[in-house]
Amino acid sequence: MAVLEINGLTKKYGKITALNNLNLSIESGNIYGILGPNGSGKTTTLGIILGVLAQDSGTFQWFGGQYGQYFRKEIGAILETPNFYPYLNASENLDIVRHIKGLPEQDFEEILEIINLKDRKASKFRTYSLGMKQRLAIGATLIGSPQVVIFDEPTNGLDPEGIAEVRNILKNVASSGKTVLMASHILDEVEKVCSHVAIIKKGHLLATGPVGSILSSDKMFQINTTDNLQLKSVLSDIGQIKQVNDGKGFIECSVDSAYEVAEFSKLLSEKGLIITHLVERSNSLEDEFLQITKSK
């Protein structure tokens, strides 16, 4: 079942098109990473589907429309920075979220345990470090155990320890069966946490699908020969080779996963090329991301 259907969303800020005819369908139970460089339209997309920004055209629908304008009560979400009342403590801030969601009173012990803020629950929000603020924001999304949680750049600006801590929490949330939507420009994060990925750039959706399928569709050869000029012309004649890039001290090409390295090296020898370096490795999301965003 689709939790969220996005059809043709477009948003302009003056002359700048932040989002251009975006279509996306989020299935229940998936961990979706929305990946794109800064300024690609990730936050704009989240802002629109959460109702704080108005789109110029296009539609979106949550939960098949069954909750009407109250759909946000079924979602736990943070957008950009953690936003809380600085003069209230963790419990008081969480209680405001609970109150808005119309849930019965609770002590939040379980949530404070998950986000590791139990010891500081009575301290005012303004005294928290950025990592603690971010963790509290994640905790706030878990109140009432919503079907869907949305995170926007959850590790932005954190130190390595903070990043590790937040990622662990995210992994736990992701494995709890919720539908998760996470915007990030950090590939590693998406690769480690998400099951699906949508790549956007300049407001366009470039690719979407399971992380596995995007990863396994191609692999990568790193190659160096005594005559790279001839190598390039040979490579351009091989049908299984999709893209050729200059790497540092070698040439990098993405290759159809069925194409074997033995077959490849045999062909090059037949063409009289002397190989000095040849490595086969699986394509990381980062390579995929760079290729997709570069080529379109």
Next chain:
Amino acid sequence: MFKLLSLEWKKFRKNSVVQMLLWIFVIFFPSLIFIGKNKDLFENNPLISSADIFAFPGVWKWLGWDGNWMVFFALGFLMVYVISIEMSYKTMRQNIITGLTRTEYFLSKLYVLLVFSLFATILYAIVGLIIGYVHTDDATFSMAMDNNWAIPRYFLMCVAYLSFAMFIGFTIKNSGLAVLTYLAYGILLEPMIRWLGHSELTGGHKSMHWYPMNAAEDLMPMPSPDFLSGKASEIFLTTQEAVIISSIYTILFIGLTYYTFTKRDM
């Protein structure tokens, strides 16, 4: 309604600025009128006697004028603050993301406006009755209530000031600037527009008094001695005019706030 009001209570009961402004209002509003006890000012003063200030019906005018200042400064400041600070903290946006509809959010602030106005009016009525009864010989309830609708007028004055404050709070996104704009408009800008602009251009046409802060102010105008009342009618709006003009501005500010708030990006 109760749910939205208790949400506001949870948000602001521990806010030190809110606490301070409420204390200022509750302490200064009933005590400011006692400047009237100052012997240097009022003993042997041919225009105003201390008795006029504290006895019925004069107490309603003087306490109303005192409240006029206090509501504009303390409660108006407070109203701008509780709206604009949520924009600075971005908690307004987070409240929406968490689940409030924009209409609900708007209503929560409108209810705060009404509660402040009701609270200020009840305080006005209680303090007015106590001071009046203490200072009037043989006071009766009908004497106390012979005050030209002072209590509902006072309520309308509160609503009029606070609806302008609400409009400013929702319109100006920086809380410091919002408070400053509210105070500067009421104290400086509107009088300047009226007396230096409008008055000059229209040759002193009475429409120069049809401005929102002036109309709200004239609901509880500065008390003037009787022999000045002819003169006063030239600078002050009549009660009826003040009621009509303030009501129009109130509806305008509240309507405009709702319209823009439900449409705009946050």
